[in-house]
Amino acid sequence: MFRVSGAAIHSAQMTIRIYNTLAREKQALEPVTPGRVGMYVCGPTVYDYAHIGNARPVIVFDVLYRLLRREFGAGNVKYVRNITDVDDKIIAAADESGEEIASITARTTEAFQADMAALGALPPDEEPRATGHIPEMIALTEDLIAKGHAYEADGHVLFDVSSMADYGRLSRHSQDELIAGSRVEVAPYKRNPTDFVLWKPSTGAQPGWDSPWGFGRPGWHLECSAMSEKHLGINFDIHGGGQDLIFPHHENEIAQSICSHGAGTFAKYWMHNGHLQVEGGKMSKSLGDFIAVHDLLKAHHGETIRLAMLMTHYRRPINWTADGLAQAKSQLDGWYGALRAAGEGDADASSALVEALSDDLNTPLAISALHEAAGAVNKSGTTGGAGALQSGAGLLGLLQLDPDDWFKWQPEGTVGLADGDVDALIEERDAARAGRNFTRADEIRDRLAEAGILLEDGAQGTTWKRG
Numbered sequence: 001m002f003r004v005s006g007a008a009i010h011s012a013q014m015t016i017r018i019y020n021t022l023a024r025e026k027q028a029l030e031p032v033t034p035g036r037v038g039m040y041v042c043g044p045t046v047y048d049y050a051h052i053g054n055a056r057p058v059i060v061f062d063v064l065y066r067l068l069r070r071e072f073g074a075g076n077v078k079y080v081r082n083i084t085d086v087d088d089k090i091i092a093a094a095d096e097s098g099e100e101i102a103s104i105t106a107r108t109t110e111a112f113q114a115d116m117a118a119l120g121a122l123p124p125d126e127e128p129r130a131t132g133h134i135p136e137m138i139a140l141t142e143d144l145i146a147k148g149h150a151y152e153a154d155g156h157v158l159f160d161v162s163s164m165a166d167y168g169r170l171s172r173h174s175q176d177e178l179i180a181g182s183r184v185e186v187a188p189y190k191r192n193p194t195d196f197v198l199w200k201p202s203t204g205a206q207p208g209w210d211s212p213w214g215f216g217r218p219g220w221h222l223e224c225s226a227m228s229e230k231h232l233g234i235n236f237d238i239h240g241g242g243q244d245l246i247f248p249h250h251e252n253e254i255a256q257s258i259c260s261h262g263a264g265t266f267a268k269y270w271m272h273n274g275h276l277q278v279e280g281g282k283m284s285k286s287l288g289d290f291i292a293v294h295d296l297l298k299a300h301h302g303e304t305i306r307l308a309m310l311m312t313h314y315r316r317p318i319n320w321t322a323d324g325l326a327q328a329k330s331q332l333d334g335w336y337g338a339l340r341a342a343g344e345g346d347a348d349a350s351s352a353l354v355e356a357l358s359d360d361l362n363t364p365l366a367i368s369a370l371h372e373a374a375g376a377v378n379k380s381g382t383t384g385g386a387g388a389l390q391s392g393a394g395l396l397g398l399l400q401l402d403p404d405d406w407f408k409w410q411p412e413g414t415v416g417l418a419d420g421d422v423d424a425l426i427e428e429r430d431a432a433r434a435g436r437n438f439t440r441a442d443e444i445r446d447r448l449a450e451a452g453i454l455l456e457d458g459a460q461g462t463t464w465k466r467g
């Protein structure tokens with residue numbers, strides 16, 4: 001019933017400005033290849049359900065993806081988000097549960113994809129798996145050894161950090177600071193404490209592949225350098241992830257890729273989303289506030305979770321609260337109510353909303369533009385306003401449902417009337433009213449109210465929602 005048709009009719013391309021962590025300032029997005037954009041975002045390590053902190057980069061970069069597709073055309077944007085399916089955390093999970101690694105990674109990948117789809121995130125254009133790119137990782141490691149940036153020691157291959165003069169330029173840590181701050185792991189086979197693993201030996205049941213350095217597996221940082229190169233080339237535009245990945249993960253990706261391909265290669269813009277706290281504290285499994293998206297989706301619609309996330313600007317820390325979710329739910333009720341009253345329209349998103357998103361993804365400002373659009377719809381009741389509201393919300397991945405479906409949605413485990421029963425009772429009530437049997441009509445209304453169903457009698461008949 002509701003379609004976003006406005007996206008096709010927008011006029012001139014708007015300059016998108018994004019905060020580049022590498023430069024510590026907002027910069028205009030000027031793609032390496034004019035008119036085309038490549039974006040790589042670090043994806044999940046698949047050993048457990050995604051928690052709400054994992055969902056933040058997925059939602060944030062999905063909004064950017066939607067904006068880029070609007071501005072450059074869907075066919076000119078390539079979004080790559082990897083799946084890390086070989087990692088020590090996965091091995092530990094298998095050891096603990098006795099479940100086969102292949103089963104853990106397949107099951108968890110599927111759950112991740114389903115959860116992110118329920119949050120309204122579009123699938124990326126490519127979703128490469130680390131285990132599908134082992135030859136590329138071995139080739140990159142061989143190249144780094146040949147160029148004097150890596151060495152073999154004790155079955156391991158390590159990146160020689162001292163071989164890169166400007167190592168640390170993303171995180172702006174000097175090597176001395178890193179050692180003093182104990183942010184690096186000391187190991188006997190390392191020449192320097194800051195050196196990091198490209199390849200390590202596998203024993204027993206650990207997953208591994210034959211390599212010039214024996215049976216082993218890749219380090220995590222190497223995976224992203226190899227997969228981004230394979231799918232986006234040695235020069236691409238945007239690399240994203242959470243702030244916690246700046247060091248060591250992204251710093252080491254830069255070291256590997258630039259030392260292999262030369263200065264000026266790899267990602268041009270680095271974008272990082274802020275941390276997530278739950279009710280004012282750091283989320284941790286041991287404190288029992290580890291919120292799996294899978295569980296959250298049973299109690300809240302994906303759009304509610306998504307809006308609650310986007311109410312905070314992506315670079316700021318977010319405090320995840322029950323209040324925030326309730327606020328998001330009531331805002332969506334208001335917007336869907338406006339859409340339901342006004343009917344379908346096909347106007348484009350407001351320029352205020354597009355400008356807000358184009359300014360380093362200012363989602364709080366974009367949300368106020370949606371409030372204004374909804375206010376205009378409520379005032380005028382025109383379909384044009386509804387189109388602008390819906391098209392603008394579409395850029396945020398919101399208002400993607402038919403309003404009737406939104407109001408019928410209920411949390412899992414709710415005991416109540418099925419949709420069909422409600423419709424049948426409303427029909428019976430209509431018939432009673434038509435026959436001027438108002439006592440019966442009121443009985444039905446009361447029975448529905450007891451079941452939490454609210455009726456709204458309007459010009460086009462009776463609509464209902466779950467209260």
Ligand SMILES: [Zn+2]
Nearest residue numbers: 042043224249
């Ligand atoms: Zn990565």
